[in-house]
Amino acid sequence: MTSAVLARRRSYHVGNVRSQLSSAARGLLESEGASGLSLRAIARRTGVALGTVYYHYADKNALLSGLAVEGFHDLAEAMREATDAREGISGLRAAGLAYLDFVRRRPAVYGLMYEIRDASRRPEVVEAEEAAFAEMVRAVAFDFGGRSPAAPRQVAQAIWACARGIAALAIARGQPGGLDAQTVDEAVRGLEILVANP
Template sequence: MARTGAAVTSTAILERRRTYHVGNVRSQLLAAAREILHEQGRAGLSLRAIADRGGVAPGTVYYHYADKAALLGGLAVDGFRQLAEVMRQAYETRGEASGLRSTGLAYLNFLRQKPELYELMYEALDGGRRADVAEAEAEACAVSRAAIVEDFVGRHSPEMAEKIAEAIWAWGRGIAAVALSRAEPGAGPEDETLEAAVLGLGALIAGR
């Protein structure tokens, strides 16, 4: 099995090297970083490992990113954009589900599937040194806010609906922190923890 996995990885690296001159090197590097993060966790994210997985020379990384922190910042931006997109798609295909439920479940599924990336995203945001990370987080928040406001605007003033949506976004981050703290190292949060949080929020909103 290990040999098969190594062969697949080697094939992917060779393919990236073939497309290096015509492809988007930044995208290749971010894709490589995402794969390593998912497979090995933060400890595996060395620039040399990312360059090797991306199929480029180590010096090429520095041409596109000043240092490892810059590359991780780019990974955080990409993560927030992924989060925004999965929530947008969930809302657009929600059927009879509310905006809160559709985008909320998409948010929690993202957390469940990509816990390492989620933690990296908010560490980069909390570092406070990159405007592009803050802007990407704000874009994701805006997707959630628009969907939730649509749920509440008929029952509350637009201003109050906005405040409710902001509070729910903050709640999402809070429950993510709690869920991740209870998870096994390197693993996503347990479904039971997330389900309890969803039920609790629903009861609070419904006033039960």
């Protein structure tokens, strides 16, 4: 057993093992992609016994779903914080920029989120996406709350679809983290123009 593994085992604590496993899984996802992610690889990286990893994740699908749920929660938090901290900009712009910044910073996680969401439709992943989408609706409501009651949700749906499209293009072109600031800014400004001039 290597000294690095022994050191990790000494740092292991029952209370934080789930977060250690999750952190290792995210690291493997970013460096190796989903194909290089396995319960054994996580056990090796953390120095945690394989049986303990299986205690927290029944199989690889459960692991991937857990990562997708965490990703949607992190996306929701990023949009919530950006919306609450906005100064002199619209809710649409604050949440839209936060969404696309999340894609730029965490492309592998974002790709996994929608791979799991669209392919498996696991209830916990669907619910996590709905919670993130609710933050977009809340942000847009600051700008369009005075219109019909349905307007914030309808505008948020359009933004959600557009943001997914921008992300999909970036990922398909082989540079998922390559969303440059100018492209993001132009996309958000375009959305603002569209929704402000129906």
